[in-house]
Amino acid sequence: MVAKAFRDEMKPKERMEAVLTGKPFDRVPCSVQVSNQAGKLAGIHHWQCYYSAENIAKTQFAAHRIFGVESVGTGPGLPGIAEAVGSTVFYPKEENTPYIANHALNAHEDFEKLEIPDPWSKGRLPIHLKALELMVEKMGDDVPVVTNLAGPFTTAANIRGTEAFLRDLYHHPEFVHRLLKFSVDSTLAYVKEAAKLGVRFSVADPTASATLIGPKQFEEFAFPYLRDLIQSIKRLSSGAPSLHICGNTKKMWNLMADTGAGVLSLDDTIDLADAKQEVGHRVALLGNVKPTASMYLGTPDDVIRDAKECLARAYDNPKGYILALGCGLPMCAPAENIHAMFQAAKEFGKYPFDAEEFN
Template identity: 45%
Template structure:
């Protein structure tokens, strides 16, 4: 999630064989905003290495499956530039500075999304800080939505569909996520697939929401299979379709047997599961 902010000056720590984390934001004070510049995905930070990896995967399996490249959306990237607490504080004290941070983050997003598409892949959007666990729906509409829409409009202009993941509680902004143009909404395990189907299933494909830690990391193969069946039971008849997935990123220690169990359970259910769930 930090590669774009890192390319703009943030410091990221990379532990051996574990998830990277933000060590320090790019700036410490709003007075430094004018020192920030959009990243060049072909030169700055680790972005060129990620693009190289995407190209390799696209060349190997791109004719069989869609290969995606993650893009951290403007509001979340802005939080990595100045620090999450500072950004949330600025939404109340100095909203114009928040917009400035989002604008420069959007420019980096657009450049990176273009490079991802040019590499033969599809951008996949993640926006953790836009969660209603962090900001209100009103703040989402003001500080996140306009930039998400512009980013999604660009990706659509390149002929690609968009999956948007926002962590935590999102039920109060599902309509706005759809309005921003998302073709698929990835639902965190804090949210309800049934509720999402009822509220926006006629507008967007749904994706999710098996628990990453409780089930995928700590559960047994049987637990994973039961969770898959329950998610499919809730969302198989979503008007715009449904994709089985974890509710959020998997911990690095997740057993491969549980990942295989999730895939195997989907294969067991099959593409058209209606009869299974109407008769059980």
């Protein structure tokens, strides 16, 4: 595959705002957050970013320079709020994902010891806030700056321990509701500070997946607190956040839209055409190139083929469409596949669309 050069007419920030507000735009945006691959090419090891706001920011600047990413950012992610509350996160020096080694709440009676974290002193929250400041200062006028958060259900599980938390749904539901409310309040402490910077928000709640809980449990335990968090983000910031829940979320799409999210990020198990038909008149759609089969294990041609298929299915979504992966970018995905993703957006995502190009 020979890369082609395509000239954009809009800056990434104005393109994203145009798509999400129903205004004319030059092409479909491409949203992939790149860190590890850009860091390696810039000489910054991923482990050096865990405790350095400056290295996080430099890596994001490199991602924009090298790959042309259309948004930059950082945030507590899945474990960060739980870590700030007292859970212990292990950060491996090898290329692997951080994980929670010890949970803050091993017994119900310890709940009273928990405190809402100060985002400027607890865990790695201050590092993320400082890195966001650096990104907004340097790139905020031209490129969206995004901070990513865990949803309340996932944060509660990371405070309590997933297995214990899921058992509590059946045996101690009142305790679960208290912990979920605490998770919302703890997350909002960070949101209030990040919102002052003018950043956008992205929420992921993978533990609320249909592979772990049923529709009734989602509606009773996950949905009300996810809605409260997202509605608060909308009040505090400049726009509605995106929302991602892993797996087949088809039975949950309307509830996900009911949270107030502006964008639904959909796993690659989902047919974007189905989502467009069901909720495309309510929310923008984001996704869903295969992160493992194509982006990690595949070739640039595989990535472009997947991207073209996604565009063909969702480019005309009534509330807008953003080309992206079905989940997070694997740490070891080849750099040439990342380049291919952005090339596909520029080559095949142009407005007005020529559907024949997708074939």
